[in-house]
Amino acid sequence: MKLPVPALLVGALFLAAACAPQTSSNSASDKDDKSGTLRVWLFQEVGNDPKQKVVDSVVAAFEKAHTGTKVDVEYIPVDTRAQRVKAAFNDPASAPDVMEYGNTDTAGYVHDGGLLDVTKEFAAWPAAKDTDPTARQSVTVAGKVYGAPFYVGVRALYYRTDVFRELGLKPPTTMAGLASTARKIRAAKPDLYGLVVGGAYTYGAMPFIWADGGELATAEGGSYTSAIDSAAAQKGIKAYTSLFGDDNCPAAKCAGFGGNDTVTAFAAGKAGMAIGGDFSHAAVEAGSVKGKYAVVPLPGATAGSVAPAFAGGNNIGVLKSTTHRTLAVQLMEELTAKKTQAAMFDAMGFLPTFKDVRDQAAAKEPFVKPFVQTLAAGTKFVPASAGWSQIDSSLVLPTMFQEVISGKKSVGAASQEAAKKMDDAFGSAG
């Protein structure tokens, strides 16, 4: 019997597609051109003009110093950066040479094979010795450096000065005091949340876990094991989730809040206190509480201590596929140099990653003092594992908090389940 044509066609298709899905040959390029065009991707910020001005002056100086070199800067939207970066990794021909990226993405991008190892160049860079230890940690994966820190962001406690004065309250100095102050505000002013919190606000909840000595995960020989179900971490989870209730922030509304929702509520004058970042300053200033608020570091477990904050921020790295290795690394260093970071602080309010530059900034602008204090007191970072991006995108921690808040599970059961999911992610991603 003869084979019908369609069967042949389908068979040909199968053969043409070979036996495995496509992969890109994103191997490190051996080329190191000393002239030509460098492509740079930076994030498009809300109100990007001041940032662009600083970058333009850096680029002009760079082009002058390296004759025959052109720098092509593109500002990419933050919302769609994940797709853009994936596409860049898949197609080296259209990828940039230098790229800005969020510091929680470092390990994931390294795992994907997209970032260039610049350990040697970073060590030889004179400015590197003043880099903040947490900022350095945020570009380091398994002992190797994959970029230079661009700026850091930390969160602290915003509070309403007018409400505190009216009720005769003082800014809390311990975590327990924070909770009781929040309840006092809510009791006296039922239309306000005491401290506005969010069940999906992971980075706002982390200080509560860290304040009691808990950890998200512990590293051992380069691989991570979840510690979210340890006794200390459970205590922190309990402290955070107990803030959800009619006496502070009703679960029916607050369980679904993310970070932006809490800042919006505070800016609109609906909360006595909120946990916000230095990057939230502009949003709060634009709200109805302008001139009626102040910021202090988030208090820790004991009086006078500061709860360890999550050190967010962005880095600038070089892509593995670059054909201008030397130039690209030099441009990365110029874009994250002390001078650039100082200018960037003046332009955008981005906190510098160098301690000396940051202290100068704090002297100039009193607003950043509590954030600089928070950084000086010691900050923490998420596990430097590709598993973290998986944990983050599959909402493991928000689910855990929401299960406790809505009364579906006890702290123990919810944290044990989260720990199991985290370990699975660390195990599969390494």
Place this chain on the structure above:
Amino acid sequence: MTPTGVGAAVRGRVRVRGGLSRSSPRPYGGAGWGPWLYLAPALVVLGGLLVYPIYQLGLISVFRYTQAQVSGGEPTAFVGLGNYSDVFSDDQFWSVLLATVGFAAACVVSTLAVGCALAVLLTRVRALPRLALMLAALGAWATPAVTGSTVWLFLFDPDFGPVNRLLGLGDHSWTYGRYSAFFLVLLEVVWCSFPFVMVTVYAGIRAVPAEVLEAAALDGASQWRIWRSVLAPMLRPILMVVTIQSVIWDFKIFTQIYVMTGGGGIAGQNLVLNVYAYQQAFASSQYGLGAAIGVVTLLVLLAVTLVYLRLLRRQGEEL
């Protein structure tokens, strides 16, 4: 519409033609290629648009295929049914699948009920109200899902929403409880998908000969009776199409859940299969796992459709 049926019909025709041109020197076997040649353009397009993507989906689902493999950071590894066993061993997958089936069923039933009722209404009202109803329905139909979801969410907002003020519910949160959140999404889904049912069924009713309806009315049948015994049987092919369409749409729902419940509700209580697949697989670039969930979705939908067609056929309807 099975492939063998087509083949038999084609062979039949070929034989007839072969009989007529007996004097032609062309050998008999050559004639067998003729029909395929004519079908080839359509087959190539169908193969390219349908078979090849499904083939790729199946292929990816048996590999460990994440962003690291796509961009060449790690070699691609064959894992056999590993991705499928990951999916099936996850308790959450089964509860999400159950919720998806229940939610889709509720959406399909509500959409069909609202769509058919309004289609009948359309045939009973004057031109002006009919035009208004048509325009309103088309407006709902044309609204992008993200916009529609956001507007519905705002209508039911605990602090600023007009619905709570109208019903005097204070600051009741509609998205906190599992069923109330599903109910809210159901309302939006019905609102944006009933127009398709309504317009299609309305067109069907218009095509029913007026004498049949008149005869039924003369025989003293009530409105409900006319619908059940005259219209519905005559509209069966159309109802079948809209039902299958609705089943497929509502089973694959993503935007409404993603937007209205903030990516799956409190602690994931409002997850449906598509959002679950997005969260577990695509957001963290585990394309192999995502493809496995895709294949499972495809098989479930195929099974539902086949069972439905089978049921219809048993009732003696020609397709």
